[in-house]
Amino acid sequence: MRIQDHPILDFSKGRKVRFWFEDRELEGYEGEPIAAALHAAGVRVLSESPVRHRPRGFFCAIGNCSSCLMTVDGRPNVRVCVEALHEGMRVQKQRGGRGDLA
Amino acid sequence: MSGGPKKYDAIVVGAGPAGLSAAAELGRAGARTLVLDRDTRPGGQLVKQTHKFFGSEKQRAGTRGVEIARLLREEVAALPAVEMWLNSTVLGFYSDRVITVERVKDAPGEERREWLEKVTAPVFVLATGAAERFLPFPNNDLPGIYGAGAAQTLMNVHGVRPGRRVVMVGAGNIGLIVSYQLLQAGVEVAAIVEAAPVIGGYLVHAAKVRRAGVPILTSHTVKEAHGREALEGVTVWRLDEKWQPVPGTEKYIAADVLCLATGLSPLAELLFQAGCQMAYVPELGGHVPVHGEDLETSVPGVFVAGDVSGVEEASAAMVEGHLAGLGAAARLGLVRDLAAVAAGWRAELASLRAGPSGEKIRRGLAKLAGQTAGMAASSPAGSPVSPASAPAASAPAAPPPATSAPKPGKPGRTLSPQLTSTGEPAASELESSLPPADRRRQGPYAVIECFQEIPCDPCHKACRTGAIGPFPDINLTPAYEAAHCNGCALCVAQCPGLACFVVDENYSPSEALLKLPYEFLPLPAAGHTVDLLDRTGALVGSGRVVRVVRSRSKLATPVVWVTVPSEKVGTVRNIRVPATKGGAAE
Amino acid sequence: MSEGGERDENTIICRCEDISLADIRRLVERGYTTIDEIKRLSRTGMGPCQGKTCRLLLMQELARATGRPPGEVALGTFRPPTKPFKLGLLVGKEGETRDSQDTGGGEDDGGQGGAAR
Secondary structure: OEOOOOOOOOOOOOOEEEEEEOOEEEEEEOOOEHHHHHHHOOOOOOEEOOOOOOEEOOOOOOOOOOOOEEEEOOEEEEEOOOOEOOOOOEEEOOOOOOOOOO | OOOOOEEOOEEEEOOOHHHHHHHHHHHHHOOOEEEEOOOOOOOHHHHHOOOEOOEOHHHOOOOEHHHHHHHHHHHHHOOOOEEEEOOEEEEEEOOOOEEEEEEEEOOOOOOOEEEEEEEEOOEEEEOOOEEEOOOOOOOOOOOOEEEHHHHHHHHHHOOEOOOOEEEEEOOOHHHHHHHHHHHHOOOEEEEEEEOOOOOOOOHHHHHHHHOOOOOEEEOEEEEEEEOOOOOOEEEEEEEOOOOOEOOOOOEEEEOOEEEEOOOEEEOOHHHHHHOOOEEEEHHHOEEEEOOOOOOEOOOOOEEEOHHHHOOOOHHHHHHHHHHHHHHHHHHOOOOOOHHHHHHHHHHHHHHHOOOHHHHHHHHHHHHHHHHHOOOOOOOOOOOOOOOOOOOOOOOOOOOOOOOOOOOOOOOOOOOOHHHHHHOOOOHHHHHHOOOOHHHHOOOOEEEEOOOOOOOEOHHHHHOOOOOEOOOOOOOOOOOEOHHHOOOOOHHHHHOOOOOEEEEEOOOOOOEEEEEEEOOOOOOOOOOOEEEEEOOOOOEEEEEEEEEEEOOOOOOOOOEEEEEEEHHHOOOOOEEEOOOOOOOOOO | OOHHHHHHHOOEEEOOOOEEHHHHHHHHHOOOOOHHHHHHHHOOOOOOOOOOOOHHHHHHHHHHHHOOOHHHOOOOOOOOOOOOOEOHHHHOOOOOOOOOOEOOOOHHHOOOOOOOO
């Protein structure tokens, strides 16, 4: 899903890094949003909704809507659409709610 | 978080086109200014705008949004009085004018840090922008259903395609522009679905996607989305004159992405917290702060600019930013004669909103002005723009050539229902864009397929021969006199709407030469055979590329010269590079 | 369940708290027609996004249900914070916040959640 050549834009990317999504090892570019790296790897379902257990992905991609909350390196409720990817990160789906919220 | 808040002269929240423009004015006036943005790069949504802007020179018309973001960043970075905190989210605006900022430092190889800071200032410019609207329909939360801006961020900022096949909801400027940009990124756009009976965005944007073969389904809406884990398809259906869905008109469209471009809502939480008087004005996007022409809200010293003050084009956001910045600087006593300094910008803003495309904004601002009447701290010049606004004071007034001067289009021109509902001009409209028959036989001439009054003038600025005259009002359609045109095609490369073409009917006994704008990859080269497409993207023949005029910068629009069978020169408006030798692409 | 009912169950208004159009319509049938009432009973708009995505949809639905223009539906309150942040940041030192709880965003609005579930 990565754009190789674009008629207008050139994309400057950080170095390639490896990270974990659930039990899969994936590749992305350092500093890009985690959601972009996941999407490029074909991952569109980022979580299960808290009550109805519906699959959810991101919606706004700029940190407004909180549809993309995931657990990153043990930190829950991270908005992965605006959180930078780093080498070795462990990214997990949140299932059945945000455990640490009331 | 300890001690009192850090003190500045001015605080600007949001580093988009409005916020950066405000910061530039404050910084130039010498105000110690803090700019806050939650993103890691300044520029707001400009950083994903690959299209050229409309408007006039002062709003950098003809320049792509990404480039405007860079220019604004550099302008502000050069001002020593301005400090910028990125990755910094304002959590709250408290009654003592203190704001709390959540700051994050997240550099590779360093431990992540988060902390809170309190800051305060006597004046604020809140330029927080707007959020994309969500739409209620069954399965509207499936992964693959994204805001159109989200898809744009993913592809234009991060270089990742949102999917393979997209259905776009909304034929306003965002829906049309993002559809075109999806095509440029190599994504198929199955259809643009629009609930209104007419296309809401600029018709030149509609023409660009139509000639690439994308249908625009007006009077249609989404019935439901389908998919198990993620989106697999969308059912759309037709709406009748009363906006009620018509059973039996359902159409299933396979798609892995559905983009919602159904409008923006101002991100006004900080304004509510600051205690600004708010009004619900649908024309401006929802709840907006009551404000006067100087962009000051009901809370003295709290100014607004950009989409949060009323959703509008980014060109207007920049002008508002300048006005709010000047107003705030005047509050600090750093600008002496505000009325004089702001007059140019006010005229710019009035001129941007003066045409038919600004009608909705004018209506919204008039409603807001009704509220302003009851506002204590209103500006002396409280009335918003007048519909029949006078041309901008700074508008170029170069005299047109003495003989056969280009005549500007008459204001109030009516557009054909075919054009407004499908994006394809009617025969009469096409006829009106052509020079007289005897002129057509005399050599190359420009065809300007710009029928709608929108605020835009780069074609005049590009023209070196005086064939495209000055705009007494930038909302008029271009004033073109073919007698002065030499077919140089500078307007083809400059027009932000890609609506200019050059035709040479005398290229050969059986062929005409067409010069057209082409912003896709692969770019053909001289000698290549390409498919010729009409204004709906339908294949109508094949032609030979004679030349490709391009600049070293990728930001300039390449112009392709292609041969066209003589009888089809009025029909062909696009090309397609066949995917394989002799075969059509996809 | 009727077709319309199922459609409403699958139409999500508030993504954060997973509130469907059917949930909202049930509350309206019970006589709750203001944003604040619906918010307190269902937590609609009290999740991490603080209503940025759902507030307008809720307002439109309440306007439709009550026959009022959308501008006349009372908007409810807007209180800081605009997004959740870690409570530890208020008391702790920088960097010592990993295990502390998030502010639930909107907890200061009463936090009487869950009634509609």
